[in-house]
Amino acid sequence: MSVIEEERVRGGVFKDINPEDEDQQPTVIESLCMNCYENGSTRLLFTKIPFFKEIIISSFTCPHCNWTNTEIQSAGRIQEQGVLYTLQVKTKEDMNREVVKSDSASTRIPQLDFEIPAFTQKGSLSTIEGLLDRAVAGLEQDQPIRKVCVLSVTV
Structure with missing residues (x-):
């Protein structure tokens, strides 16, 4: 078309x-x-x-x-070439900045060597803090089950 x-x-x-x-x-x-x-x-x-x-x-x-x-x-x-936006968080208020993040966008924090890869989160209208909270929740998800699996493998 x-x-x-x-x-x-x-x-x-x-x-x-x-x-x-x-x-x-x-x-x-x-x-x-x-x-x-x-x-x-x-x-x-x-x-x-x-x-x-x-x-x-x-x-x-x-x-x-x-x-x-x-x-x-x-x-x-999805466009063939993306756009890079950079935000320097200097104050607590900067964490409340609203962002529109598509599911194909990646988020990087070079100072922490931390990246939220593209297609690992749904698109959202959120704040910087909200994006990080969602990433932490995703990393914590099913951790007790993973610990049990690791323990059963090492025994």
């Missing part, structure tokens, strides 16, 4: 983000909760961020178990 045809197809669904546009409301669909297997609702917003790309913002809420999940997914093609 050519770029022009793709724009025509997407033009009706993806609109520029505009807080004053009252017509730009999320689409709400009933969906299954992966926590309690009851029905909850997912809200989907198809939008374009100027000078960025088309994205899908989704938010799931379960009224039965109160489980929630939010996610940002790219709806456009």
